Amino acid sequence: MIIGVPKEIKNNENRVGMTPAGVAEMVKRGHRVYVQQTAGLGSGFSDEEYKAAGAELLPSIEAVYAAAEMIVKVKEPIAPEYPLVRPGQVLFTYFHFAADRELTDAMQASGAVCIAYETVEKADRSLPLLIPMSEVAGRMSVQEGARFLEKPQGGKGKLMGGVPGVRPARVLILGGGIVGTNAAWIAAGMGAEVMICDINLQRLRYLSEILPKNVKTLYSSYHNICRELPTIDVVIGSVLIPGDKTPHLITRDMLKLMQPGTVLVDVAIDQGGCFETSHPTTHSEPTYEVDGIVHYAVANIPGAVPFTSTMALTNATLPYALALADKGWKEACRADAALAKGVNMVDGKVTFKAVADVFGLEYTPLEL
Numbered sequence: 001m002i003i004g005v006p007k008e009i010k011n012n013e014n015r016v017g018m019t020p021a022g023v024a025e026m027v028k029r030g031h032r033v034y035v036q037q038t039a040g041l042g043s044g045f046s047d048e049e050y051k052a053a054g055a056e057l058l059p060s061i062e063a064v065y066a067a068a069e070m071i072v073k074v075k076e077p078i079a080p081e082y083p084l085v086r087p088g089q090v091l092f093t094y095f096h097f098a099a100d101r102e103l104t105d106a107m108q109a110s111g112a113v114c115i116a117y118e119t120v121e122k123a124d125r126s127l128p129l130l131i132p133m134s135e136v137a138g139r140m141s142v143q144e145g146a147r148f149l150e151k152p153q154g155g156k157g158k159l160m161g162g163v164p165g166v167r168p169a170r171v172l173i174l175g176g177g178i179v180g181t182n183a184a185w186i187a188a189g190m191g192a193e194v195m196i197c198d199i200n201l202q203r204l205r206y207l208s209e210i211l212p213k214n215v216k217t218l219y220s221s222y223h224n225i226c227r228e229l230p231t232i233d234v235v236i237g238s239v240l241i242p243g244d245k246t247p248h249l250i251t252r253d254m255l256k257l258m259q260p261g262t263v264l265v266d267v268a269i270d271q272g273g274c275f276e277t278s279h280p281t282t283h284s285e286p287t288y289e290v291d292g293i294v295h296y297a298v299a300n301i302p303g304a305v306p307f308t309s310t311m312a313l314t315n316a317t318l319p320y321a322l323a324l325a326d327k328g329w330k331e332a333c334r335a336d337a338a339l340a341k342g343v344n345m346v347d348g349k350v351t352f353k354a355v356a357d358v359f360g361l362e363y364t365p366l367e368l
Helices: 020-028 047-053 061-067 079-084 101-110 131-148 178-189 201-210 222-231 253-257 267-271 306-327 329-335 353-359
Strands: 002-005 032-036 056-058 070-072 090-093 113-116 170-174 193-198 215-219 234-237 263-266 287-290 293-296 343-346
Touching (some): 020 032, 020 047, 020 306, 032 061, 047 056, 070 306, 079 101, 101 353, 131 234, 131 263, 131 267, 131 306, 178 215, 178 234, 193 222, 201 215, 222 253, 263 267, 306 329
Parallel strands (some): 002 032, 002 070, 032 056, 170 234, 193 215, 263 293
């Protein structure tokens, strides 16, 4: 198979879809890999490393899309890429369709096979291709929350861990999954008072056993969240419904319960966001204020640490990419039910029910 690795063009996105090590594995199995020149520089990988691994370098993103049977990348295609995608071409990347009607319509029109990292799901309901970036985003969410809690950044002017004699910041984490758990570890390590919420009591019991003693668990309900907000300094939204739009756990009216300078970090913004007042931001302009509350809603948080993120992502995606290249997407999906759940769209037909439901589109089961 011919695999293409284009350079990411989303704002401040420095990750790349495949490392030189991944290229070497592809080439070893007899596949051709085209990498756009300078695609890996932001992650610390030179063109020379890709050439040494067996890749062929192409000068433009247009050339990569034109040559490749399968595109392996990190973020969803954005508007300049839409015309480059062709019928039958396999795109293996993060899509988050449920939060983006324009992207959904464009990929339907393209006739491509869209396989989304975020909906590849194992029998135990784990999401193997979302986990590594969720780990990064969860840890970074606390770093960013601490940064924007500083007064020059619009925050309350509190130090996350406090000092002897001064109370530390209070952090509320909505969602006890991979993002929330990693956020709790980092916030606790910084010395904050941490509250983590979820609706799964079994998960809360588990978290209460493994997390440090300065992390408390709370059943997630409107009433309980409202009671906490007046004394909370940072709220981290980390709720995920795979492939579906995220529910708004903090409404516009609830902002009135918080003190000015409170920081909201919406890690779920790729899927629509946990906060009603959220809209996607970028690393170059990461925050905005609504009613005195600081909102951080960068849609590609792990893109700020591209070396770590690219290495972690390729570790997870490479086995699936190899299967797709070795067997073709149909046989690979027949052989692996987890990978089959990643197929969101084929030849203009929506094959992932949650995406179809969000936009009122016709749903076509993949087996058809």
